[in-house]
Amino acid sequence: MTLSNESVMAMVRDGQVEQLAILFERYHVRVFNFLLRMTGDRILSEDLTQEVFFRMLKYRHTYRESRTFTTWMFQIARNVNLDYLRKNHPEMAADDAPEPVARTVDPSDDMEKRENVVRLRQALARLPWKKRELLVLSRYHDLRYQEIADMLDCSVSAIKVGVHRALEDLRRMLWT
Amino acid sequence: MTCEEIRQQIADYLTDESPPLQQAAVREHCRRCAACRHELEEITRVWQQLGILTEEQPGEQLRANFYQMLASYRAGLDDQPTAARFRPGDWLRRHLWPLSPAWQLALVVLVLVTGWLTRPLVLPEGPDPRLAEMQQQMEQLRMTVALSMLKQSSATDRLQAISWGTRLTEPAPEVVTALLTALDRDPNVNVRLAAAEALFTFRANAAARQGLLAALRRQDSPLVQLALIDTIVRLDEPQVPQVLREFMQRPLLNPAVAKEAAKTLVQFGEL
Numbered sequence: 001m002t003l004s005n006e007s008v009m010a011m012v013r014d015g016q017v018e019q020l021a022i023l024f025e026r027y028h029v030r031v032f033n034f035l036l037r038m039t040g041d042r043i044l045s046e047d048l049t050q051e052v053f054f055r056m057l058k059y060r061h062t063y064r065e066s067r068t069f070t071t072w073m074f075q076i077a078r079n080v081n082l083d084y085l086r087k088n089h090p091e092m093a094a095d096d097a098p099e100p101v102a103r104t105v106d107p108s109d110d111m112e113k114r115e116n117v118v119r120l121r122q123a124l125a126r127l128p129w130k131k132r133e134l135l136v137l138s139r140y141h142d143l144r145y146q147e148i149a150d151m152l153d154c155s156v157s158a159i160k161v162g163v164h165r166a167l168e169d170l171r172r173m174l175w176t
Numbered sequence: 177m178t179c180e181e182i183r184q185q186i187a188d189y190l191t192d193e194s195p196p197l198q199q200a201a202v203r204e205h206c207r208r209c210a211a212c213r214h215e216l217e218e219i220t221r222v223w224q225q226l227g228i229l230t231e232e233q234p235g236e237q238l239r240a241n242f243y244q245m246l247a248s249y250r251a252g253l254d255d256q257p258t259a260a261r262f263r264p265g266d267w268l269r270r271h272l273w274p275l276s277p278a279w280q281l282a283l284v285v286l287v288l289v290t291g292w293l294t295r296p297l298v299l300p301e302g303p304d305p306r307l308a309e310m311q312q313q314m315e316q317l318r319m320t321v322a323l324s325m326l327k328q329s330s331a332t333d334r335l336q337a338i339s340w341g342t343r344l345t346e347p348a349p350e351v352v353t354a355l356l357t358a359l360d361r362d363p364n365v366n367v368r369l370a371a372a373e374a375l376f377t378f379r380a381n382a383a384a385r386q387g388l389l390a391a392l393r394r395q396d397s398p399l400v401q402l403a404l405i406d407t408i409v410r411l412d413e414p415q416v417p418q419v420l421r422e423f424m425q426r427p428l429l430n431p432a433v434a435k436e437a438a439k440t441l442v443q444f445g446e447l
């Protein structure tokens with residue numbers, strides 16, 4: 001039988017902290033990619049990923065098995081991202097502040113695809129972070145709107161409206 | 177449905193979260209209403225465009241940092257005084273390895289921390305011997321966690337453990353044994369293939385080399401048999417033709433595998 005994320009995290013909470021290695025191996029790439037799409041900075045995203053797993057240890061007592069592990073994990077990841085913004089770029093942490101252009105290099109060889117990737121990254125980076133977060137969570141992380149709503153503590157319909165609006169903003173940036 | 181209601185449901189439409197009836201209603205409305213149709217097409221296009229941002233891999237340093245952080249956190253926990261009466265017997269029984277990798281981890285960390293606390297204040301010139309010692313202890317830690325993960329029931333975890341074990345500079349005997357067991361008995365073919373590949377990277381180790389030669393006889397999956405034939409040929413061992421000849425005596429051998437074994441024997445000038 002495969003150990004569920006939730007039971008592994010419960011073991012971590014109850015003192016077998018080395019079991020966090022299992023969850024790290026299962027999820028660090030996803031956490032890293034969430035942060036990379038949010039910040040556009042590889043080195044920074046690696047540091048923040050480390051911080052996410054550190055907080056899982058630090059706040060392990062607050063984990064409840066009734067809670068889906070991935071929801072809890074993304075909640076920590078977004079808090080880490082937000083804390084970083086507040087501390088280092090308080091002007092961007094404001095709800096509708098624009099953000100600078102992302103600085104990642106795509107490993108793709110295909111020239112046209114690479115241009116599209118760069119354009120898309122830049123457009124994503126120009127979205128206010130709350131909208132960007134909604135898109136990143138719903139598009140790339142297999143999270144249901146209900147899960148995102150739980151995480152962000154708001155209604156499901158607010159999430160759906162938010163996703164729609166973020167996509168409209170992105171469309172305007174990409175094609176007009 | 178009104179246009180307003182349709183707009184509210186576009187997000188659902190993208191992720192297939194809405195029931196089929198509702199999706200049909202959206203499609204039906206869009207067939208008649210050009211404005212909503214345009215909106216749905218455009219939004220879907222952006223949604224699909226987002227798919228070109230594929231997943232990236234973080235640098236290796238992230239993993240090393242994580243395990244270092246985990247080790248120091250563990251050390252911090254062990255330093256905390258506990259209210260309960262300390263009974264060495266119970267404590268040892270509860271933490272005895274391999275029942276709990278925790279003990280191994282704790283030990284490694286304890287050695288690390290003690291070493292650091294008792295370091296001489298004036299450091300000698302030249303490379304620090306404690307750095308080498310620390311690297312060795314990290315390697316030990318890595319091995320312990322890899323071994324514990326190989327016992328995981330999810331194939332993904334076991335694959336991860338193997339890929340991780342491959343990064344050890346020198347495999348301890350228990351790592352080679354664990355890999356050979358995985359190669360023989362793991363229910364998942366991908367895990368068996370990964371174990372064969374890992375053992376090949378450890379081919380300087382005699383046990384790994386002999387284990388690979390012996391594994392072909394016990395292997396049932398044609399896919400793994402093919403991979404093993406390819407692997408043992410690269411071992412450059414004199415027993416290879418003998419192993420292959422014995423293997424070809426097996427009843428009900430997959431024709432493709434038999435052909436490959438024969439072809440390899442020809443290369444050895446044996447057929």
Ligand SMILES: [Zn+2]
Pocket residue numbers: 178179182205209210211212213
């Ligand atoms: Zn309409």
